[in-house]
Amino acid sequence: MSLLVVGSVALDSVKTPHGEIQEGLGGSATYFSIAAGCFTKVRLVAVVGEDFPERHVAFLRSRGVDLRGLCRTKGKTFRWKGSYGEDMNEAKTLKTELNVFETFRPALPPAYKDTSFVFLANIDPDLQRGVVDQITDPHLVACDTMNYWISSKPRALKKTLSRVDVLFLNEGEARQLAGGSNLLTAARQLLAMGPSTVVIKRGEYGALLFKKDSIFWAPAYPLETVRDPTGAGDSFAGGFMGYLSRQKGITETRLRRALIYGSIMASFNVEDFSLNRLRKTKREDIERRFRAFRMLVRF
Amino acid sequence: MSLLVVGSVALDSVKTPHGEIQEGLGGSATYFSIAAGCFTKVRLVAVVGEDFPERHVAFLRSRGVDLRGLCRTKGKTFRWKGSYGEDMNEAKTLKTELNVFETFRPALPPAYKDTSFVFLANIDPDLQRGVVDQITDPHLVACDTMNYWISSKPRALKKTLSRVDVLFLNEGEARQLAGGSNLLTAARQLLAMGPSTVVIKRGEYGALLFKKDSIFWAPAYPLETVRDPTGAGDSFAGGFMGYLSRQKGITETRLRRALIYGSIMASFNVEDFSLNRLRKTKREDIERRFRAFRMLVRF
Numbered sequence: 001m002s003l004l005v006v007g008s009v010a011l012d013s014v015k016t017p018h019g020e021i022q023e024g025l026g027g028s029a030t031y032f033s034i035a036a037g038c039f040t041k042v043r044l045v046a047v048v049g050e051d052f053p054e055r056h057v058a059f060l061r062s063r064g065v066d067l068r069g070l071c072r073t074k075g076k077t078f079r080w081k082g083s084y085g086e087d088m089n090e091a092k093t094l095k096t097e098l099n100v101f102e103t104f105r106p107a108l109p110p111a112y113k114d115t116s117f118v119f120l121a122n123i124d125p126d127l128q129r130g131v132v133d134q135i136t137d138p139h140l141v142a143c144d145t146m147n148y149w150i151s152s153k154p155r156a157l158k159k160t161l162s163r164v165d166v167l168f169l170n171e172g173e174a175r176q177l178a179g180g181s182n183l184l185t186a187a188r189q190l191l192a193m194g195p196s197t198v199v200i201k202r203g204e205y206g207a208l209l210f211k212k213d214s215i216f217w218a219p220a221y222p223l224e225t226v227r228d229p230t231g232a233g234d235s236f237a238g239g240f241m242g243y244l245s246r247q248k249g250i251t252e253t254r255l256r257r258a259l260i261y262g263s264i265m266a267s268f269n270v271e272d273f274s275l276n277r278l279r280k281t282k283r284e285d286i287e288r289r290f291r292a293f294r295m296l297v298r299f
Numbered sequence: 300m301s302l303l304v305v306g307s308v309a310l311d312s313v314k315t316p317h318g319e320i321q322e323g324l325g326g327s328a329t330y331f332s333i334a335a336g337c338f339t340k341v342r343l344v345a346v347v348g349e350d351f352p353e354r355h356v357a358f359l360r361s362r363g364v365d366l367r368g369l370c371r372t373k374g375k376t377f378r379w380k381g382s383y384g385e386d387m388n389e390a391k392t393l394k395t396e397l398n399v400f401e402t403f404r405p406a407l408p409p410a411y412k413d414t415s416f417v418f419l420a421n422i423d424p425d426l427q428r429g430v431v432d433q434i435t436d437p438h439l440v441a442c443d444t445m446n447y448w449i450s451s452k453p454r455a456l457k458k459t460l461s462r463v464d465v466l467f468l469n470e471g472e473a474r475q476l477a478g479g480s481n482l483l484t485a486a487r488q489l490l491a492m493g494p495s496t497v498v499i500k501r502g503e504y505g506a507l508l509f510k511k512d513s514i515f516w517a518p519a520y521p522l523e524t525v526r527d528p529t530g531a532g533d534s535f536a537g538g539f540m541g542y543l544s545r546q547k548g549i550t551e552t553r554l555r556r557a558l559i560y561g562s563i564m565a566s567f568n569v570e571d572f573s574l575n576r577l578r579k580t581k582r583e584d585i586e587r588r589f590r591a592f593r594m595l596v597r598f
Contacts, residue, residue, distance in 0.1 A: 087480065181386065182523055205501065205504040205505075206504075206505075206516075208521075215521055216596075216597075216598065217518040217595045217596055219516040222482070222507075222514055296514060297518075297596040298515075298555070299515065299517075299592075
């Protein structure tokens, strides 16, 4: 079934203990599309400026990404500059230039309105809801968010969550949004806000999938070198949604496997800067890692 | 096969956000014995003072613990006082009175010298090695350690590790002992120090079991309330060693299941202060939780 992502396409400058990159291809919609693109064709809605390199457009197109929703507009492309310390768990933002992203109002091309699977990357919750409004009959709506929206627009975010089936967020955000320190209690409160599935990401500690009556615990793939964690969350969502959108119906088992595919895509992504590792990732690499995940938890 | 623990028996005063206890039964050998005691009879070597309450001795005996190695000596019992903050991950030590534990030199009763499975709880690595020397032909030796010994007696600790089959330690200790931040690399370095199995405990994030050619990832049982984490590591080791000592031979699968039983015993232990939850834990509770662990990771 069709899959849509609405988010950012950006140029990222990132420094980690393992190296650095200047104005590499980045952005939530980019990471999501390339990760999900290993499973299915992705419809993308985002905005770039006049300076956005044509080679990046060509790359996205070469991976089968539907770019009818990519708007090129007057001004400069969104730029983010950040760095990671030794523990790699949290990015330090050094500079954010929103540029054309500042006035981004996602308008779906008519051909996208019949989309079945929708991923609302981390943008203003009012804009996220505006996207849902434009879709005729969505089958599954997923969204990401961040501490900034949780503290600045909690009411708008909760309105959006009432329209969402799957909520992705990290551990700290889950605690912040639910207002408590126990993760189980937090998950229960988040489920009460609307989503039937809550995915809590914990970086190198894996991820949890909560439903009303079940919990699934996915490990993270043990890696000797994490070069650049940028985009891990969006690659995760891309693997999850890409796999799920290709299944006939959503079952508990498929949701669990989707979480594993999300973990796999995130594990590839962090092995190199920008999209460098995902570019080279083949379907057989993904399946090999899937088998490794099985071995990791078998007892 | 027979199982021995050498460690502390103590009186703990603990305060957490969920309550507090004054001079409750504690100590590494105690937690280990009661957890392992759900699987097998445990031989204990430890020291207490003249003030050690007889009811605690009676309790240990009632759980089948072999107390021929419990030495009662002139002076006061080891006391520890600590508190935990909201996140419950690290204890803050408020007071340590070693008392009779200060001059503890573990001497095994002759009847213990044929022990097959040995757990050296967290004591001076020279004393740990002295215990191994007293055992005729151990089948499997496991040990725990802590940041204090890693920084103050690294050479003695490494000598001990060369005699050990299974090393238990937490994530921070693993990084400290191996001298690096990546856990995979650290585990490989720890394996090179002697143990054929390294168990890295990560609290609410679960535990990892490393062997030369494999990794096993155990989840932690998701709990809504963690009342008191004191003794979690020793209960963990108790479940692990108790289960393993009852198996016919050590295989990869049995080591993995041992890790799950360790996680289970730790999960019960933290649900209440002192031994209060483990006291009530029945074999069927353990098996129910074992099945829950399976469901938690199935995909």
